[in-house]
Amino acid sequence: MFEFGGFVVGLERVFDVIRERGARAVGLQFPEGLMRYAIDISRLVGDLSGAEVFISGDSCFGACDMDLRLLEFVDVLFHFAHTPMGSVDPKVVFVEVSSKLSVVPVVKSAVSLFSGSVSRVGVVTTVQHLHTLGEVCWVLESSGLDPVVGVGDGCIAHPGQVIGCNFSTAAAECDEYLFVGSGRFHPIGVAIARRRRVVAADPYTGRAFVVDPEPIIRKRCGVVARALDTESFGIIVSSKPGQERLGLARELLGLVEEHGKRGVIMVMDVVKPDQFLGLGLDALVSTACPRIAVDDGESFGVPILTPVELEIVLGLREWEDFRLDEITCGR
Ligand code: SF4
Missing domain, CATH: 3.40.50.11850 (Diphthamide synthesis DPH1/DPH2 domain 2)
Known part of the structure; x- marks a missing residue:
């Protein structure tokens, strides 16, 4: 059993996969909370397996967020502390991490x-x-x-x-x-x-x-109210494998245009407020991670809606049917 801080890390699976696949170069991708153990884990993996080890330095927000660039250079990419969302590249192997705390x-x-x-x-x-x-x-x-x-x-x-x-x-x-x-x-x-x-x-x-849930519901109600009279919408698509919902974005663009408003689809990897500065958009609609609108919405300067909330703004859904956005399989 491999323990790091308060976690048990399933490194047995890492060694088994490296051996079974004869992997010579491997990537390790950790969420922020595990990065403090990244160096120790990479040394252990390299020393015990003999493989060349690379740590991903890019974002790792969830299972949705695989380092596709690093994947090009390695035989296996080990993605820690998440579980697969739908089908994934066979070169990606998820490694489960458990808390040692008693519940x-x-x-x-x-x-x-x-x-x-x-x-x-x-x-x-x-x-x-x-x-x-x-x-x-x-x-x-x-x-x-x-x-x-x-x-x-x-x-x-x-x-x-x-x-x-x-x-x-x-x-x-x-x-x-x-x-x-x-x-x-x-x-x-x-x-x-x-x-x-x-x-x-x-x-x-x-x-x-x-x-x-009332404070979040009230906050989202305020965002919807601010977007009611807007004319132009930027519809955000993330290129992260588990977040990409281009089909949904196209549907939303169609709805916006049917209602006599203007829309544009913008595709990006990480969604950050400064990417929208100076574009003159009245509101944004995120088809990327649903938490962006809810957790970080205030930093975008304009209302940032979820797809569900856009339907309310356009009069296609009653407020009583409000819910948080979910990424479902298949999306
Ligand atoms: S889309 Fe957001 S909430 Fe879903 S797994 Fe990714 S980071 Fe987590």
């Missing part, structure tokens, strides 16, 4: 936060805590609850797993949900997608709480 204490604290009438609880978590699902279900069952672990669509590798742009494992036939993990985005996404209460259990802080 049992915080899940026990979370039990009292479910409504009194609740029976079936949908359980969702992020990839780092997937190995704890058995324990989580055991705690819920011991408390008289009926845990349900749903299966997601083709973007989701494991039952019970959620990512920031896909909540399809939140099984529909549940009374309320339990999210195990850190941050508020995932549980809020489930709460909005399913319109039910979500209790979050954060093993990093030891806090359990009921998530409140």
Whole structure:
């Protein structure tokens, strides 16, 4: 077992793949939170396998974000701490990384936060805590609850797993949900997608709480209101493999033009506010990572909408049907 800080890293798989494929040059791609271990891991991989090792220095926001340039130079690209979204290049191998934290204490604290009438609880978590699902279900069952672990669509590798742009494992036939993990985005996404209460259990802080989606909903309502009278839209497409939704962008451009407004599709790798300075666009619509509009929208200077929100702006969807954007397979 290979441990780095608070994580168990599946390097056994790395060595097996290098040996089986006879790989001579390999790439390693880490998300920001694991970069501090990148040098140690690369030395270990190089020393024990004899392969030439390159670390990707580019962004790694999620499974959507593969370093395609580095992939050209190596026999295998190992992508750490995510799971595949749909089909991927066979030269890319995903390496799972698990948190060593026990989730049992915080899940026990979370039990009292479910409504009194609740029976079936949908359980969702992020990839780092997937190995704890058995324990989580055991705690819920011991408390008289009926845990349900749903299966997601083709973007989701494991039952019970959620990512920031896909909540399809939140099984529909549940009374309320339990999210195990850190941050508020995932549980809020489930709460909005399913319109039910979500209790979050954060093993990093030891806090359990009921998530409140209202602040995000109000904020998005304000963005939609600002975009109602706009005339020109920049429709953003990311070229990152798991984010690219050119077909959707074309559909949105058609809708914009049908409504007598102007639109243009812009394709880029990373989406940054300064790429739109001086273009004279009234609003943007992001078909790239759904979190860009929600997390970073204020830094763009003009309203940045999700595809769902553009439909509301154009009068094609009621505000009551608002939901967060999701990247589903197939998109
Ligand atoms: S598109 Fe965004 S939310 Fe989805 S996996 Fe990529 S970085 Fe995460």
